[in-house]
Amino acid sequence: MAESVERLQQRVQELERELAQERNRRAPGSGEGGGGRVRIEKMSSEVVDSNPYSRLMALKRMGIVSDYEKIRTFAVAIVGVGGVGSVTAEMLTRCGIGKLLLFDYDKVELANMNRLFFQPHQAGLSKVQAAEHTLRNINPDVLFEVHNYNITTVENFQHFMDRISNGGLEEGKPVDLVLSCVDNFEARMTINTACNELGQTWMESGVSENAVSGHIQLIIPGESACFACAPPLVVAANIDEKTLKREGVCAASLPTTMGVVAGILVQNVLKFLLNFGTVSFYLGYNAMQDFFPTMSMKPNPQCDDRNCRKQQEEYKKKVAALPKQEVMQEEEEIIHEDNEWARRFCH
Numbered sequence: 001m002a003e004s005v006e007r008l009q010q011r012v013q014e015l016e017r018e019l020a021q022e023r024n025r026r027a028p029g030s031g032e033g034g035g036g037r038v039r040i041e042k043m044s045s046e047v048v049d050s051n052p053y054s055r056l057m058a059l060k061r062m063g064i065v066s067d068y069e070k071i072r073t074f075a076v077a078i079v080g081v082g083g084v085g086s087v088t089a090e091m092l093t094r095c096g097i098g099k100l101l102l103f104d105y106d107k108v109e110l111a112n113m114n115r116l117f118f119q120p121h122q123a124g125l126s127k128v129q130a131a132e133h134t135l136r137n138i139n140p141d142v143l144f145e146v147h148n149y150n151i152t153t154v155e156n157f158q159h160f161m162d163r164i165s166n167g168g169l170e171e172g173k174p175v176d177l178v179l180s181c182v183d184n185f186e187a188r189m190t191i192n193t194a195c196n197e198l199g200q201t202w203m204e205s206g207v208s209e210n211a212v213s214g215h216i217q218l219i220i221p222g223e224s225a226c227f228a229c230a231p232p233l234v235v236a237a238n239i240d241e242k243t244l245k246r247e248g249v250c251a252a253s254l255p256t257t258m259g260v261v262a263g264i265l266v267q268n269v270l271k272f273l274l275n276f277g278t279v280s281f282y283l284g285y286n287a288m289q290d291f292f293p294t295m296s297m298k299p300n301p302q303c304d305d306r307n308c309r310k311q312q313e314e315y316k317k318k319v320a321a322l323p324k325q326e327v328m329q330e331e332e333e334i335i336h337e338d339n340e341w342a343r344r345f346c347h
C-alpha cells in the first residue's frame, strides 16, 4: 500500500515537471512554441556553427540548387504520420520547408517504437499532436497545421479537400504538394480522388507488409498514371484484392526500409520543388536484392475516375497549345510487372 502511494507521488512529480516544461515552451514571447531556438527571418549561407541552414545553403555553392531559400515558399501536406510520414515530416522540417499540414487519426503506441521519430513517452498522444510538438522544437521557422481525423469519412473528406485547396503558405492558395504516407488502400484512393478533382500534384509512397520492399510514385493528374489508373497493376500481378490490407497494423515493419522510403520520397520532393536532378515518376526499392527499379506510366484513358479522364483531356490541350519546338517527345510506356510492392498496400 505504502509502496503504491509512493509510486503515485513519483508519477505526480513527473507529470508536474512535464507540465512546467510544456508551459515554458508555450510561454508568451517564445514565438511559435519552439523551445530550442528563436525564429530566423531570412535564411543565411553564413558558415558559422550557429546557423541551422549553412549546410543546406551550401548546395548553392556546390552548384546543385540555384535558389535554396525558395524552400520557404512551399507548403506540403502529409497524409499519414506513421513510419514513413513522420520521418518525411522531420526531413522537410529540418530542410526548412515553409509549411507542413499533417493529417492522421492514430495515436502513438509502444508498438511503433521499432520505427524512427516517436518516443515512448508520447504513447497515447495523437500522432499529429506529438509530431507537431517535436517538429516545432526542431525548427520553429516552419508553420504547422495539424488535423487529427480520418480523411476517408464524408465530412472529413470535404474539409481535407478544402485544406488542400486553401491551406497553402498564403491562406486561400493551394498547397504545393500532397504526400501520401498512409498504410491502406482506401486512404490512397481517397487522396487520389481529391487530387484528381483538384488537379493537385501528389506523391504516393508505400512499404510492403513483409517490410522488405517499398516504392514512391509521382502523380501529376492528367500527365502521369493516377492511383486508379493502376489497378491493372494489381490485376496483372494476380492479386486477390481481398488480401490487400485496408486498415490496422501491418504484420512486419523495419525502421531501415521505412527510413529508405522516406529518404527517396523526400529526395524526390526536394528535386521537384527546388528544380534539380531527375524527378522520378516511380522508384521502387527491393531490399532483398538491393534493386531500385524506375519507370513512368502514362494515364489510362479508360480510368474509372472521371476527373482523371478530364485532367487527361486538359493536359492534351495544354500540350497541343505549346509551340511545336517545345513539345517534348515523351517515350512513356505502361509496364505492369509482377512487382512485389504491388502485392501489398501497406504503410
Ligand SMILES: [Zn+2]
Binding pocket: 225, 226, 227, 228, 229, 230, 299, 300, 303, 304, 305, 308, 309
Ligand atoms: Zn487515372
